[in-house]
Amino acid sequence: MTLYDHFRPEERPFIDQVLTWKENAELRHQDKMTDFLDPRQQDIVQSLIGQQDDVLVKMWGGATGTERSRAYIHPSYLVLDPDEWPLTLLEASYPVKFIQLSHRDVLGALMGSGLRREKFGDMTVDDGRIQLIVASESADYVRMNVLSAGRATIDFQERSLDHFHLPEEKWIEAAGTISSLRLDTVLAQIYRVSRSKAADAVERGLVKVNWRQTEQSAFVVREGDHLSVRGWGRSRLLMIEGTTKKEKIRARWAKKG
Template identity: 50%
Template sequence: MYEHFRPEERPFIDQLKDLHEQVIHFHQERLTDFLDPRQQDIVFSIIGKDDDCDLQFFGGADGCERKRAALRPSYLSAEPIDWEISLLKAPYSSKFVSISHRDVLGALMNTGMVREKFGDISVDDASFSFACTKEAETFVRMSLEQVGKVSVTFEQVDKLNLEKEQWNEINSLVSSMRLDSVIAAVYGFSRSKAAEAIEKGIVKVNWRLVDDTAFRVDVGDYLSVRGYGRGKVISQEGITKKDKIRLVLGRKK
């Protein structure tokens, strides 16, 4: 099983295997924290085809990127799931101050809780909102009184205003699966500009900073360059006669 994933993903796979065994052997229901899309792909690839385990994802609202996974015996598949998710909203006046996604995430991280306890964050001109686990809600209400220069008070809501994720597909030929080569193809950079971005520490693979230009990218990986948005390696479509790799890449609209 490990051979299909990166070494740094093995601890997550081990946790997933433990949850799966609890479901299959002890007929228990299990709920993960919020998972990023790469982690969701891993969960689905390992468990998604197991007929004995019902697997579902939900992030608190339609269109969420970060989601919790529910694992339970298949005979419970028709039963409703208690996702234990809270949606919190805080109003503010944009006439006097601006708040960004980074401001909200930084404030949440400063509470001492880990990123996995929080789902998607939505920010508009009059308020911001986010999803969190129910156990995190109480702690956030008690400990978070300010975001940036704004004093905040939270209220529960039943939805987040999120844009649906859409990808512009790009058919490309690359000489290798090196990170600098793939970044150049996704963002239309020269190879040297891609390498410079990586070395500056503004490139992430699956939400983790990578500063090695020779890092090997795989199908299913999510990419981002600060200031240029998100990309994805959607599929590999074979090799040309000149040993070029045919890729279908995605760049978020």
């Protein structure tokens, strides 16, 4: 078994990239500040680097509890203080009495400007205020190019990261048995729907596994995978605990409440 066998085939390019960062820190004494990584990518970085004697990795997304973070991979003798991380909070207001904005509206405006998803992290859209954590090198680009979202005019201003307000998320853990690790079967168990309804959601393009759209009901879910279904919310397969005498799979998962 090789290193790659522990991961999905489509993750191999990112694995190679992480191994290069690790080698550069270990042999060439180079540090690396990554773009924003989703939680699955963060899991991969931690599993490949961890906390060794010579190479360390730290994650920070600008506030406690953020989902997306930048990773700092570095020789152990280098130190980067939290206030030195290249993260910037941008904030804008809109007249909530007259205009309704969604997270999707603002995300569409950002992506429509040509900004890559890796250049910004967590975002909140609530009660007439938009808050967005971006890579500092992209802050001016966002301010100059993202001037509207939906029907609202936007004027982003820089604020201290201390002002970022992250709504509290509640995750509910559960455990049970699953007949197989097919995507539609796992979704049916976690979201308490029929397998046919879960399969329909997959085939309609409503399901993502590790932030990638997946349209194959027979896709095999693995321990640690992040799942999301549009309209149903997010979940994660936390652990596969073995099998029962009847060959069913004992598993534990968490779902966003």
